[in-house]
Amino acid sequence: MSTEAGPAIRLSGLRKTFGTVEAVAGIDLDIADGEFFSMLGPSGSGKTTVLRMIAGFELPTAGTVTLSDRDVTRLAPFERNVNTVFQDYALFPHMNVQANVEYGLMVRKVGKAERRQRAAEALATVRLEGYGDRKPTALSGGQRQRVALARALVNRPKVLLLDEPLGALDLKLREEMQVELKAIQREVGITFVFVTHDQEEALTMSDRIAVFNQGRIEQIGTPAEVYERPASAFVAGFVGTSNLLTGTTAEKVLGRAGVFSIRPEKIRLNGAAPSIDEISAAGRVAEVIYAGPATRFVVDLDAGGRLVAVQQNQQTSSADVAAMRERPVRLTWHAEHVVAVPVSEDPLKGE
Ligand code: ATP
Numbered sequence: 001m002s003t004e005a006g007p008a009i010r011l012s013g014l015r016k017t018f019g020t021v022e023a024v025a026g027i028d029l030d031i032a033d034g035e036f037f038s039m040l041g042p043s044g045s046g047k048t049t050v051l052r053m054i055a056g057f058e059l060p061t062a063g064t065v066t067l068s069d070r071d072v073t074r075l076a077p078f079e080r081n082v083n084t085v086f087q088d089y090a091l092f093p094h095m096n097v098q099a100n101v102e103y104g105l106m107v108r109k110v111g112k113a114e115r116r117q118r119a120a121e122a123l124a125t126v127r128l129e130g131y132g133d134r135k136p137t138a139l140s141g142g143q144r145q146r147v148a149l150a151r152a153l154v155n156r157p158k159v160l161l162l163d164e165p166l167g168a169l170d171l172k173l174r175e176e177m178q179v180e181l182k183a184i185q186r187e188v189g190i191t192f193v194f195v196t197h198d199q200e201e202a203l204t205m206s207d208r209i210a211v212f213n214q215g216r217i218e219q220i221g222t223p224a225e226v227y228e229r230p231a232s233a234f235v236a237g238f239v240g241t242s243n244l245l246t247g248t249t250a251e252k253v254l255g256r257a258g259v260f261s262i263r264p265e266k267i268r269l270n271g272a273a274p275s276i277d278e279i280s281a282a283g284r285v286a287e288v289i290y291a292g293p294a295t296r297f298v299v300d301l302d303a304g305g306r307l308v309a310v311q312q313n314q315q316t317s318s319a320d321v322a323a324m325r326e327r328p329v330r331l332t333w334h335a336e337h338v339v340a341v342p343v344s345e346d347p348l349k350g351e
Contacts, residue, residue: 046212056075097133258341
């Protein structure tokens, strides 16, 4: 969309230490204009610290932050064309919705008529027309989150940073907001950088995902790449169920040494005999987890190790699947669904 050279965001050799804690341990990353980019990782992996350095709330210990070819590393937050939406909304409780949304424009001395019009547009974008007179306390959690979004969009930033913005919402609302947020991003075309520890959220919404672990990025890719071709055992386990064959189990079942990932939905439980390009392994059902549309079967393999298989409950009832516990079963999967996982030298990752 923009003709400016360079990516919307470029992080080069970015590091941040707090005393002896290395929160961000060296990050290089380009985020394209108009991209919906997620930073995914467990608590304490450094995502928020990276976001705060992009926003200007935190000064890097080393490295640079460049926004559309402009080095902003040492600029104050208000000197950067970015806005942040926080999990706790940070709305002004004594102001109505209209005043909350207009606030940033007022600070920048934008005239009243233009403020009115831009706030109305922003409220329409988040589908909250007619809510201008309400106080934040008279809104639901999802509506408050939308006001927070409108308050950021009204400034027309080039980049919007979102720090676990849906974290405080219940699951159903969260899922609705995921769809809406993605639609809004498409509509406004602003670069979104979205921090979350929820893998499903990242997979559903993002153009690309960076998976964080201990202050580093383990993998950057599209949702399908990260899910189907995990670059490390950590990514395989964090994005989806950790379904790994390692050591002697891998040798016995696959005839190969190494670490291999197989996604649970690719595994068939019993059913047709394996075809020529399928692999199978015998085991015993250790646990059955019925979850409405699907059931997860945790299976201890005769060759050692454990795999999870997910089956749709098309023909089966909860009683049928519960009866599978302790039963011997045969797991079968297509050879092409076995993904070799590169083994890193990181001593914390085991194997
Ligand atoms: P969460 O999902 O829990 O927010 P995160 O991945 O965003 O986690 P960060 O908040 O970036 O992680 O924290 C990374 C590491 O830096 C953690 O070990 C954290 O305790 C530490 N840390 C963050 N901010 C500070 C600070 N102001 N002072 C000291 N340590 C900090």
